[in-house]
Amino acid sequence: MLDTIAQLSKSYSRWPDQSEAVKQWQDKGKKVFGYMCNHIPEELLFAGGILPVKFLGDSIPIVDANQYHALFMCYFARTVVEMGLQKGFSKLDGLIGVYSCEGGCNIFQIAAEIVKPPYYQFISIPHDNKREKQEMALEYFTKELNVIKTSLEEYLGEELTAAKIEQAINVYNENRQLLRQVYDARGDKEWPGFTGVEVAEIMNWVVEVPKDEANAKLRGLLAETAARKLPAASGPRIHVSGTLFLDNEIFQLIEDLGGMVVSDDLCMGSRYFWDDIKLPAEKTADKLIEAIARYKLDKVPCSCMCSSYVAEDRLEHIKKLIEKYQVNGVIFAVHKWCDSHQMDRPFMIRQLQEAGLPVLSIEVERNIGDAQGRNRIESFLEMIGGDAHVAG
Amino acid sequence: MSQVKTDKSTKSIETTKQVYPMVKAYYAEANKVAQDHSKKICYVTGAGLVDIAWVYEDVLPIFPENFNAACAAKQITPALLDIAEGAGYARDLCGYFRNYTGYYLGGKDLDLSFPGGGLPIPDFLMGDSSTCNFHLKWWRETERLMEYKVPCYLLEVPYIPPRMDYDALESHYLDYTVKQIKGLLEFIGKVTGKKLDEDRLREVVRLSSEASELFEETQQLRKAVPSPMGSEDALSVLMPLVQWCGTQQAVDFYRNLRDEVKARVDKGIGVLPGEEKLRILFDNIPPWFSLGIFNYLQKFDAVSVIETYTTYFHYSRGKLDPDKPYESLARKYLYNCWFMTSVREKVENLFTRYAQDYKVDGIISYALYGCKIATGFLPYQAKYMQEKLGIPSLILEGDMVDPRDYADGPVKNRVDAFMEMLLEKKNKG
Numbered sequence: 001m002l003d004t005i006a007q008l009s010k011s012y013s014r015w016p017d018q019s020e021a022v023k024q025w026q027d028k029g030k031k032v033f034g035y036m037c038n039h040i041p042e043e044l045l046f047a048g049g050i051l052p053v054k055f056l057g058d059s060i061p062i063v064d065a066n067q068y069h070a071l072f073m074c075y076f077a078r079t080v081v082e083m084g085l086q087k088g089f090s091k092l093d094g095l096i097g098v099y100s101c102e103g104g105c106n107i108f109q110i111a112a113e114i115v116k117p118p119y120y121q122f123i124s125i126p127h128d129n130k131r132e133k134q135e136m137a138l139e140y141f142t143k144e145l146n147v148i149k150t151s152l153e154e155y156l157g158e159e160l161t162a163a164k165i166e167q168a169i170n171v172y173n174e175n176r177q178l179l180r181q182v183y184d185a186r187g188d189k190e191w192p193g194f195t196g197v198e199v200a201e202i203m204n205w206v207v208e209v210p211k212d213e214a215n216a217k218l219r220g221l222l223a224e225t226a227a228r229k230l231p232a233a234s235g236p237r238i239h240v241s242g243t244l245f246l247d248n249e250i251f252q253l254i255e256d257l258g259g260m261v262v263s264d265d266l267c268m269g270s271r272y273f274w275d276d277i278k279l280p281a282e283k284t285a286d287k288l289i290e291a292i293a294r295y296k297l298d299k300v301p302c303s304c305m306c307s308s309y310v311a312e313d314r315l316e317h318i319k320k321l322i323e324k325y326q327v328n329g330v331i332f333a334v335h336k337w338c339d340s341h342q343m344d345r346p347f348m349i350r351q352l353q354e355a356g357l358p359v360l361s362i363e364v365e366r367n368i369g370d371a372q373g374r375n376r377i378e379s380f381l382e383m384i385g386g387d388a389h390v391a392g
Numbered sequence: 393m394s395q396v397k398t399d400k401s402t403k404s405i406e407t408t409k410q411v412y413p414m415v416k417a418y419y420a421e422a423n424k425v426a427q428d429h430s431k432k433i434c435y436v437t438g439a440g441l442v443d444i445a446w447v448y449e450d451v452l453p454i455f456p457e458n459f460n461a462a463c464a465a466k467q468i469t470p471a472l473l474d475i476a477e478g479a480g481y482a483r484d485l486c487g488y489f490r491n492y493t494g495y496y497l498g499g500k501d502l503d504l505s506f507p508g509g510g511l512p513i514p515d516f517l518m519g520d521s522s523t524c525n526f527h528l529k530w531w532r533e534t535e536r537l538m539e540y541k542v543p544c545y546l547l548e549v550p551y552i553p554p555r556m557d558y559d560a561l562e563s564h565y566l567d568y569t570v571k572q573i574k575g576l577l578e579f580i581g582k583v584t585g586k587k588l589d590e591d592r593l594r595e596v597v598r599l600s601s602e603a604s605e606l607f608e609e610t611q612q613l614r615k616a617v618p619s620p621m622g623s624e625d626a627l628s629v630l631m632p633l634v635q636w637c638g639t640q641q642a643v644d645f646y647r648n649l650r651d652e653v654k655a656r657v658d659k660g661i662g663v664l665p666g667e668e669k670l671r672i673l674f675d676n677i678p679p680w681f682s683l684g685i686f687n688y689l690q691k692f693d694a695v696s697v698i699e700t701y702t703t704y705f706h707y708s709r710g711k712l713d714p715d716k717p718y719e720s721l722a723r724k725y726l727y728n729c730w731f732m733t734s735v736r737e738k739v740e741n742l743f744t745r746y747a748q749d750y751k752v753d754g755i756i757s758y759a760l761y762g763c764k765i766a767t768g769f770l771p772y773q774a775k776y777m778q779e780k781l782g783i784p785s786l787i788l789e790g791d792m793v794d795p796r797d798y799a800d801g802p803v804k805n806r807v808d809a810f811m812e813m814l815l816e817k818k819n820k821g
Contacts, residue, residue: 069768072760124553127521347536
């Protein structure tokens with residue numbers, strides 16, 4: 001792994017109470033909030049000088065949390081409750097949740113009841129928000145975001161002005177552009193700038209640190225890797241579909257076995273940053289918040305959404321990435337107990353197979369399951385062909 | 393084909409016996425309509441939304457969820473579930489969804505005794521999310537299953553977050569639901585080619601309210617000691633509310649039920665012939681294939697006196713105003729199901745109040761592995777009820793229609809131990 005990326009890894013922790021980035025931010029007298037799902041309006045928090053840190057979960061045993069939630073929840077969500085019980089969120093000033101998926105909805109609220117942070121908000125997002133429902137869903141969700149704005153202003157004792165919100169949107173949009181450049185660099189067939197493992201680590205880091213600082217570091221990283229000459233991968237080029245992982249095991253396995261992860265549609269991947277917020281002509285706070293709401297509803301959908309053609313829209317995104325990054329095979333790595341993704345998976349697999357793509361579907365619980373996962377991925381890569389390793 | 397041995401229930405209430413003939417006749421009509429196309433068949437899912445379908449006289453609503461529950465009661469689900477899983481649908485998805493999908497992916501051609509002779513093909517789909525968002529995803533999958541030829545409108549009822557008191561909904565929650573109700577009525581108008589009759593809408597709201605009020609009255613009567621009606625009946629008499637809410641038929645049914653239950657309370661007739669020693673709250677969707685579990689409790693002189701599931705399909709907060717039909721229906725859909733309300737409100741207010749009002753000694757929660765919204769918080773709820781109210785809970789695990797993972801013997805062993813513990817606790821005072 002590139003030294004610069006290894007250094008970035010030291011600046012955050014999956015446990016917010018141990019994160020250097022959290023400590024540095026709070027040392028400046030500023031607040032840090034935790035969140036779980038991409039549907040949270042990070043820009044509004046950042047506009048108020050709050051550092052939003054995403055819950056990454058961790059590959060830990062569940063010890064006490066089973067007394068609080070059913071076992072039928074994805075392991076990621078369960079580790080969030082466990083971390084809450086083990087004081088992992090004790091330094092957070094606030095928690096902000098959203099009803100995206102059904103498991104996450106319950107789990108986040110339980111975590112909040114355990115942690116009892118000084119600030120706590122939870123909002124609803126319309127899941128059926130396209131086509132004939134688009135305008136009414138937008139109006140409703142804009143009002144939900146305004147609830148957040150008002151409560152943040154009360155909490156902070158200061159107004160979230162249009163200028164602050166616009167500035168935050170610009171920082172976040174720049175971050176999205178830089179991450180797309182990182183993806184393009186990784187996807188370069190001839191001279192890949194990053195390995196899949198490195199990009200996975202960049203994604204972990206970027207959701208835990210202030211975006212303005214992240215942007216400066218990403219610019220440096222892109223300049224550094226422009227001159228880097230990674231050998232081109234001759235093994236299969238893989239797209240990974242799913243949500244997020246509790247460690248980088250799957251990326252490491254694929255690349256150790258001779259493949260290369262060149263694309264994904266993960267929550268902690270392209271679905272986090274693929275689209276930009278379109279700034280409105282009129283830069284009032286109301287219009288800017290509406291623009292954030294529109295972005296959240298229009299972006300590449302998570303499987304928890306229920307709009308018409310929602311799996312079809314997600315599939316379009318995957319197909320575009322497959323073409324752009326010249327993918328040879330797709331691995332669905334879906335968490336056990338994740339209803340939303342499990343529901344869409346058979347349709348998406350059928351469609352990809354009909355388009356001629358080899359597809360492997362594996363179930364993730366705490367992790368991939370070393371020996372079994374390794375065997376299945378190895379067989380899949382062999383089936384596709386190629387045996388070269390990606391150096392890095 | 394796997395054959396699973398579970399218990400069917402026996403009932404105490406005469407009115408319950410009317411349900412099965414009603415369902416049978418209804419499905420017979422539906423299959424006739426599917427042949428002669430005299431009405432548009434719509435599939436409805438969710439909780440409560442069916443009354444909107446009854447606004448249009450030439451629409452026949454069918455509730456596939458009930459079909460699934462009936463398949464489970466007939467103990468024919470395993471073959472259908474196997475088919476869905478063979479097509480790639482995970483075993484831990486909602487059992488209703490798997491059973492229905494298995495039916496359509498080949499199960500309907502099997503030699504099985506399907507309720508009502510099987511599901512008629514729909515002309516359109518409508519659904520709401522007042523029990524869960526998975527219903528909406530299920531209907532989207534149905535659109536694919538039907539090759540996008542069947543139009544669909546979904547009413548998403550917003551989840552009520554912890555910041556909001558149940559009695560003080562923020563106006564945009566109501567507005568958003570009202571807009572969707574109007575959108576749905578417009579959609580049905582387009583599909584049927586019929587203009588909305590506002591008088592008929594008001595009439596449906598009146599009837600929906602009346603059925604709700606009668607059912608709620610019955611629920612209140614169930615606070616009596618001894619319990620006049622146990623869960624083995626209550627869960628069966630829910631069907632008319634699910635399928636016919638908004639019709640005179642439902643009103644008549646629930647008037648009969650209320651009268652019968654009231655007469656039992658007046659005469660002090662309980663479910664048990666002898667002393668009622670323990671009162672149980674049954675929480676969540678039951679195992680439809682094994683409703684006999686409620687009769688099994690009677691071995692311990694215990695009655696399951698109230699359920700959470702029977703609160704989800706009616707408006708329990710007074711009258712709906714027919715002169716404000718849109719707002720009334722919106723309130724009904726927003727309030728009816730606890731699943732779409734914050735964990736805090738559900739546990740600390742709604743559930744606690746039920747446990748206290750019905751003087752329960754213990755809670756049996758049925759944790760459904762396919763239902764994350766209904767199940768995720770159950771251990772938290774059990775812990776809360778024990779610590780704050782001293783009411784113990786037993787959490788059983790399984791699925792509402794999938795008997796393959798339901799082990800009758802171990803379930804009864806756990807029930808035995810729980811009941812003995814409750815009796816001992818009660819005896820100690």
